[in-house]
Amino acid sequence: MIVRMRFGKLGKVRWTSHRDVARMWERALRRAKLPVAYTGGFSPRARLSFGLALPTGCESVAEYLDVALEAELEPALVAERVCPLLPRGIGVLGAGEPEPGSGSLQEEVTSCMWEISVPRSTRSELDEVLSRLMGAASLPILRERKGHVVSDDLRPSLLALFAQHTHDELGTTLVAELGTRPRGVRPAELAELLDIELGLARRTCQWIERGGSKFEPLDVLPAVPAVAVERAS
């Protein structure tokens, strides 16, 4: 069976990479002695599949992971057993089974919601830049790929951008919905487009859009209270 878990990555641990997080999960699952399925051959690996990579330095309360198990176990129980064994800052927020026949997380997710702090701009300054961006027909950025400079248009991936007052600190929060097709946009690339210094970015939601409506990859109530994800510092 496949168990899908939603997890968060908050605090100091945000400075680890996507690959590091995958290894943390592998070790935690082994420590929890869960019946994780392994690939065969000379290099057996746990059958885990992660969704879209979270850029190093970003926080998230909406990461997903599919774990293949060799036995039937209640997803909430899996979450309960593995959660205390994860490093500080990584916590399980929910667990369930993906709909039968659904594809991989990588294929299915169509957009992500982000909250990004904007430490040095007022709301009105930010609003102005955002409306200019959303009004543009195309937003090319240059990237080097395999030794060639290519131009990518990021405009189709900017689905929604708006400014919000921040409650606890000075500055403003940028709320963004960024599409994954034709290509994903990272918060750092958004900063480049805006030409504004951006602070901490947190992924808050991943959406799957199908037949005109939007779903989250896991349609369950949190199995573990969100407070399990503690701030590391």
Added chain:
Amino acid sequence: MTSSLWPRIEPLLAQVTKPARYIGGELGAREPLHEPGRVAWLLIYPDTYEIGLPNQGLQILYEILNEREDALAERAYAPWTDMERAMRSAGIPLFSLETTRPAAEFDVLAFNLSAELTYTNVLNLIDLAGLAVRSKERTGDAPLVVAGGHCAFNPEPLADFIDAFVLGDGEEVVGEISEVLLDRVADHPRGRHELLRALARLDGVYVPALYEARYDGTSLVGVVPRFRDVPERVEKRAIGDLGEWPLPKQQLVPLVEVVHDRLNVEVFRGCTRGCRFCQAGMITRPVRERPASQVDEMVRAGLARTGYDEVALTSLSSADFSGIEHAVSSVINDPQCSGQVSVSLPSLRVDAFTVGIAAEIQKVRRTGLTFAPEGGTWRMRQVMNKLIREEDLYSAVDSAFAQGWRRVKLYFLIGLPTETDEDVLGIAELARRCAEIGHRYHHNVTLTTSVGGFVPKPHTPFQWFGQDTIEELRRKVGMLRDALRGARGVSLRWHGAEATAAEGIVSRGDRRVGAVVEHVWRAGGTFQEWSEHFDLGLWTAGLEAAGLSLEDTVYRHREQREVLPWDHLSAGLHRDFLWQDFSEALHEHVLEDCRWTPCYDCGVCTGLPVEHVVASSVPPAGGSQGTGQDISVGGLMPAHFVHEAHRDMAVGAAGGAEDPAARRSLGSGPRARTTSGARSMGIVDTRASGGGA
């Protein structure tokens, strides 16, 4: 006191590579409470986090100190150059990982010295901590700066910068140092000098400022105490029973990938194989095995606790562990591990038996096998006392390929005493033949031949030998490249000759080399272990500024009666024994592993309050290092490994076919190889004689 520096550190992380190096958070990390009555240690590894974190010595001391009521320990590693720049420009000093506290707020900064080329990082880190780099300029409440680890056995190049060195095993002495410091923390009337005097009274602690280095012209004539209560000679510390120290119990599991990223269980400490080039083997004697049942327990508990899928049974030659088959099979057959845990044995002994064990344990994740014959000919291996017979070597390689491995890596040293071009070319011959054996089993094999230049090390029989020049090492590598051109399946790798020379400056340097280290550091030469930062020009400029030369510090053969910079420090080995063994080496006489044979009195077991702790009274099956083996046939290769067309040449090249009867017993009858002139000097100059032929 001061709060955490984290709010000032975090904004820097977005600007640097691998930011997770600076966040700590490992499983097993402690966040100790700093309070009066506890001596605060900052344990520092002077290289990057990925290199330093797995260091077991540091982790053992970390646990011991944190379990004491009168001490606590945190850790720091060398920030990479980008982070260091960011820290310096933001005015952030070196900080501890656990509580992000400034280094200067600790009572002790303790460095692990594992490699000479990290010394410039040591200076840089003392400076980054906000302290004066020179010991005598640190006064009052400045933290004490101490260092230990293998390189501490010649501490003289760092004598002006480090307050106290610890020689040998640190398990006991860290507590004793804490007690001395606690007095200081509590009452304080004692000044820094009194504190150093008190530390010098501890066994195994060397306080360089209390010794004077005397010279006659440019020659060192002695390093002698300046005070009557300071010992003339400092003996190393050695724990008697590894079983009393089942550590680390909470091996650190990092959040990021590091080298040796696996569970490590030390199965024994010390080595008596007696390889004459090997400093680790000499200075860590005697052999102290961990009880097999404790190894089992540490493996089982460690895997369950960490979630690692690989365990390394570590030591200087783990296949020699008395309980090795049992230890291995208990992991492999443990249902908990269910075929997903691999065992690795670093430093594989070279024989078919060992490959058999390797085959059994690497059922999963079988990557490559590495052997270290070190010498290309049996003659050379007799000189260095690495007694791998041709038969052992080829049957090990044959067995590895037969059991499914396709990648085999061989390590060699060049620049050894008495080495001739024939010996160097023997490496190529051997590599070619191993690849040929591989091709009998597989279409594609990779035989990596890794060649390093030999750096003579203190407290070894080769400590008197003059290191090969950069040009000579390059010439030898060039010869190997030519010889291996077109060799199917063989790839040659070599270590830079320039870095080998720089390592040589520090390895046997005296106190005057401190100025060179400081020069390189001041010129920006940190991370000299890293090829992208290494710069020989900085070292030669430093030598020149200090009035020294490569010729004198590195290439020169030392004389028998010459005072060596570490003569006032003891790893337990008699100087006479080392000289005798060096002479034997030049005559190609070999010495058996004393674990299973009568004592030849190297000095360790007779002089220190420790002795061998070895469970098995007999050498491993098939024999090892001269015991249980017929050495007289060491140069003969079993006929089935020899290609018909090459048979004569192969046996001839191996060089051991002549008169085996005369050489049956170990150490009998010198071979008339060395010239009488060379022998009177006590050495054979390979540059003047055979080497250049």
